[in-house]
Amino acid sequence: MINSPICDILGIDYPIFQGAMAWISEAHLAAAVSNAGGLGIIAGGNAPTDYIRDQIQTARSLTDKPFGVNIMLMSPNAAEVAEMVAQEKVAVVTTGAGNPSRYMERWREVGIAVIPVVPSTGIAKLMQRAGATAVVAEGGESGGHVGDLTTMALLPQVADAVDIPVLGAGGIADGRGMAAALMLGACGVQIGTRFLVADECRVNPVYKAKVLKARDIDTMSTGRRLGHPVRSLKTPFSQEFLKKEYDSSVSDAELEKFGEGALRLAAVDGDAEHGCFLAGQISGMVKQAQPAAEIISEIMAEAETLLAAAPKWVK
Secondary structure (H helix, E strand, O other): OOOOHHHHHHOOOOOEEEOOOOOOOOHHHHHHHHHOOOEEEEEOOOOOHHHHHHHHHHHHHHOOOOEEEEEEOOOOOHHHHHHHHHHHOOOEEEEEOOOOHHHHHHHHHOOOEEEEEEOOHHHHHHHHHHOOOOEEEEOOOOOEEOOOOOHHHHHHHHHHHOOOOEEEEOOOOOHHHHHHHHHOOOOEEEEOHHHHOEOOOOOOHHHHHHHHHOOOOOEEEEOHHHOOOEEEEOOHHHHHHHHHHOOOOOOHHHHHHHHOOHHHHHHOOOOOOOOOOEOOHHHHHOOOOEOHHHHHHHHHHHHHHHHHHHHHHOO
16 A cells, blocks of 8 residues: 555545646535545635635535645635635645745644645745645646646656655546656645546536547647646637737737636536636546546556556566
């Protein structure tokens, strides 16, 4: 059995976090992952504070296991959500799209484990100095907001740069990816896209179908011109966005306006024409919908088998 320090720190059975996917990762998915022994995470995104509070309370009615909340720091109500999660004393807060340092002392005061998602060694070291419990080193293979470095390059450098636990994310869908992340210095993994097709995930069925049909070359990144690139499936919307992005006659404001609400159209409405279907490069590896518990048990079993067999390569 894989024994990881992050499990002891958080009180979970398996070092697998479910990635926070805006409009997708809500209470039912998070509770299912936590009940299966991983760490379920509710995505805050740009959602109203009261909605996120309701999701926390719903998750507590579905599980007595630890779960987390992800705060997107670009959100206009990030400060309000930061205080709300402190009042609710959630077990874990993960963060993305910004620097959470201004909130971390408050979270730590109430016993919250703070685990920021980081795109570089510099940010990882900053988070360690600010008192982070751990960090998630996320490569550009992931779905949603992405950085420049790949997981293969980023993860070992972050592991070398900090003394706190590091989890790997981006391009991980099965036990092979988990075993590789552990060998690169991680003590666990965060997985998003594969949990998107979990039975307990309430995303629009059109979204799930697109991921299940995806090939290895079916994702693309857009938004680099605006300073916050995202990875999504190739769709009419994403292709048109990329076209506008490289059109100098389209202003940044017009480009931002074009993208507004596109994720909701995908996740809630299943709008294949106008929706933005965020997904990672491993979409082509996701072949079937399964219960969250089955996903976790398969990943763990495969990783354990691979790691146990590793000595055969050493002569």
